[in-house]
Amino acid sequence: MVIAVGCDHAGVELKGQISGLLRGEGIEVRDVGTNSSASVDYPDYGAKAAEAVSKGQVDRAVLICGSGIGMSIVANKYKNVRAALCHDVVTARLCRQHNDANILVIGSRVIAEELAAEILKTWLYTKYEGGRHDARLKKISKIEESIE
Numbered sequence: 001m002v003i004a005v006g007c008d009h010a011g012v013e014l015k016g017q018i019s020g021l022l023r024g025e026g027i028e029v030r031d032v033g034t035n036s037s038a039s040v041d042y043p044d045y046g047a048k049a050a051e052a053v054s055k056g057q058v059d060r061a062v063l064i065c066g067s068g069i070g071m072s073i074v075a076n077k078y079k080n081v082r083a084a085l086c087h088d089v090v091t092a093r094l095c096r097q098h099n100d101a102n103i104l105v106i107g108s109r110v111i112a113e114e115l116a117a118e119i120l121k122t123w124l125y126t127k128y129e130g131g132r133h134d135a136r137l138k139k140i141s142k143i144e145e146s147i148e
Contacts, residue, residue: 001027001028001059001060002027002028002029002030002057002058003022003027003028003029003059004029004031004032004053004057004058004060004061005018005019005029005030005031005032005049005061005062005063006031006032006034006046006048006049006061006062006063006064007033007042007064007065007108008034008040008041008042008064008070008071009034009037009038009039010064010065010066011063011066011106011108012035012036012037014106014108014113014116015031015064017113017117018064018117018120019031021117021120021121022062022120027124030052030058032045032049032052033048042065042070042071042074043070043074045063045071046063046065046070046074046075047074047078049062049063049075049103050063050074050075050076050078050103053075053078053080053081053102054078054080054081059102060102060103060104061083061102061104062103062104062105062106062120063083063103063105063106064106064107064108065105065107065108066107066109066110067109067110068085068107068108068110068111069085069107071105072084072105075103075105080102080141080144081102081103082095082099082100082101082102082137082140083101083102083103083104083105084101084104084105085106086104086119086123087110087119088115088119089118089119092120092122092126093122093123096127096128097126097127097128097129097133098129098133098136099133100133101123104119104123106119106120
């Protein structure tokens with residue numbers, strides 16, 4: 001599995017922790033930046049990761065900004081992307097089970113590092129349930145196709 005990891009200046013420290021956790025699980029990490037605490041624009045880095053997921057260049061992505069809201073908005077502009085902003089392990093589990101979320105978004109200013117690690121592992125290893133959720137994801141795909 002290959003996971004892109006990106007952040008803005010608010011998420012640099014947490015991105016480092018998450019990247020280390022992913023590598024510890026034997027997952028290849030594709031770092032799309034930023035790597036400095038100097039102020040940057042989150043859309044630049046959210047777009048890099050979301051585009052890689054959208055085009056099938058990576059399997060999934062993790063995005064981090066101060067609140068997680070901006071990265072979520074950016075990522076969900078891309079076709080075939082289902083980015084979920086998670087604040088706890090319940091939302092991390094449900095976004096995988098019900099929505100097959102392929103991008104995890106975390107707010108570094110609202111989630112402690114320990115909780116972020118739990119959220120990541122839950123999102124990483126929870127399987128998509130399929131079944132009744134398939135029809136809903138197909139509806140989302142139809143919406144994406146109609147907006148071009």
